[in-house]
Amino acid sequence: MSDKSEKAEAVRLSVFKTYKLFVGGKFPRSESGRVYEVTDAKGKWLANAPQSSRKDARDAVSAARKAFAGWSGATAYNRGQILYRVAEMLEGRREQFVREVGEAEGLSKSKAAAVVDAAIDRWVWYAGWTDKIAQVVGGANPVAGPYFNLSSPEPTGVVAVVAPQESSFLGLVSVVAPVIATGNTAVVVTSERAPLPALSLGEVLATSDLPGGVVNILSGRTSEVAPTLAAHMDVNALDLAGTVDDAALAKELEIAAADNLKRVLRPQAVDWAAEPGTDRMTAFLETKTVWHPAGAGAASGSAY
Template identity: 75%
Template sequence: MSDRSDKKKTAKAAPAPARLSVLKTYKLFVGGKFPRSESGRVYEVTDSRGGWLANAPQSSRKDARDAVVAARKAFAGWSGATAYNRGQVLYRVAEMLTGRREQFAAEVADAEGLSVEAALAAVDAAADRWVWYAGWTDKIAQIAGGANPVAGPFFNLSVPEPTGVVAVLAPQKSSLLGLVSVLAPVIAGGNTAVVVTSAAAPLPALSFAEVLATSDVPGGVVNILSGDTAELGVPLAAHQDVNAIDLTGAGGDAELATQLETAAADNLKRVLRPADEDWTADPGTGRLLTFLETKTVWHPIGV
C-alpha cells in the first residue's frame, strides 16, 4: 500500500493542451447589421510600429450605396423622434462605451501609438463628448430657432431641422475621439450618417459599431465602412441621395478634397471643408449647426 501511495504522490498532472487564440473578425456596420464587404476584400491593419493587428474589410462602392439606402430608410424615424429621446439614446452610447473602456483603450493605444494612460484618457474624453452632445439634442432649437418679429398679424417662427443623410469622412489620426467628434453632432441633430473610418486605424471605429448596435440606436442611423477613403469618398460625394458631406478625413489630401467638393456640388450638398482640428478642445456648436437647415413658418394670429 505504501508503494502505491508514493506513486500517487509523485505522479504529475498532465500538461494542459495548448489553446489557440480566437482572433476577432471585423465587419462593416450597415443597416444595424454586420455584413462582410460585398467585394470580399480585406486589408491588413498594423499598429504604430508596423506590427500586424487584424484584417479589416475593404468596402466597395456597392457597400457605400447600400449604406446610403440604409441611412435614408432610417431617416424618417430618427428625425421624427423627440429630441429628448435622441438624447437618451446618445447617453446610452456613452454608457456602453464606458463599459468597454479597457478594450477601446487597448485598440486606441495600438492605433495611435499612445501609452495606456493616454489611451484611457482618450476613451474617457470620447464618452464625455457623447454625453455633451446628448445634452444638446433638446437645446439646439433654442439657439438655432426662435420667434421673429414681423410687420403684420402673423406668428413667424424659425425651426432647425436635420439636413438628411450625411456622409462623414472620419479623421485619419484620431481613431476614436476624432470619430466621435464628427459623428455625434450629425446624429444629435436628427440626421443619419454614413461614416468612412480612418483608413490606417479603422479598428476602434469598427468596434464602436458594436457599441452602437447595443445602445438603442435604430438600425441605419449610423453606418460604418472601412477601406480606402478616396474609393469610398468619391461615390458618396457624387451620390444623389446624400444631402451633406464632412470632408475632415480628406484633409491630408488637398487634391482629393477638391475633387470631392466638386462632385458634391452636383446636387448642392452641404460641404464641411477639412480644417486643422484639436479634438481635445471644447467642440462648440459649429458642427451641430452645420448639418441643420432652418424652416420658417408663418401663421396668422388668432387662427
C-alpha cells in the same frame, strides 16, 4: 503550479476577431469580399479590416435613407437618451477601446485611456445638446404683421462623414455624434490606417437602442469610397474632416458634391481634445421658417 497554468495557456487557442462593417444595424463583410491589413503604429499586424466597395457605400446610403424618417421624427429627448446610452455602453467596453486606441495611435495606456474618456464624455456632451440646439439656433422672429414667424432647425438628411485619419476614436466620435444628435443619419468612412476603433464602435452602437441605419460605418480606402458618397444624389451633406491632409482629394470630393448642391463642411485643422462648440451640429441643420396667423389678439394690437 506555474507549470500547470502555462500548460493550460498552451492549449487555449486564440480567438481572432473578424472586424466587419456596420450597415443598417447589421454586421456584413464587404460585398466585394475584400479585406486589407491593419497594423499598429509600429507596423505590427493587428487584424484584417473589410475593404468597402462602391456597392457597400450605396447599400449604406439606402440604409441611412431608410432610417432617416424614424430618427429625425424621434423626439429630441429620445435621441438624447439614446446618445447617452451609447456613452453608457462605451463605458462598459472601456478596456477594449483603450487597448485598440493605444495600438492604433501608438499611445501609452494612460494616454489612450484619456482619449477614450474624452470620447465618452463627448457622447454625453452631445446627448445633452439634442433638445437644446433648437432653442439656440431657432426661435421666434419679429415680423410686421399679425403672424407668428418661427424658425426651427431641421436635420438635413443623410450625411456622409469622412472621419479624421489620425484621431481614430476621439476624432471619429467628435464628427459622428453631432451629425446624429440633430436627427441626421450618417454614413461614416473610417480612418483608413486605423479603422478598428470605429468598427468596434459599431458594436457599441448596435447595443445602444440606436435604430439600425442611423450610423453606418465603412472601412477601406478613403479615396475609393468617399468619391462615390460625394457623388451620390441621395446624400444631402458631406463632412470632409478626414481629408485635411489631402487637398487634392478634398477638392475632387467638393466638386462631386456640387452636383446636387450638398452641404459641405470643408476640412480644417481641429484640436479634437478641445471643447467643440455647436458648429458641427449647425453645419448639418437647415432652417425651416413657418408663418402662422396670430389671431384676433394680434390684429387688435395685443402684445401677444
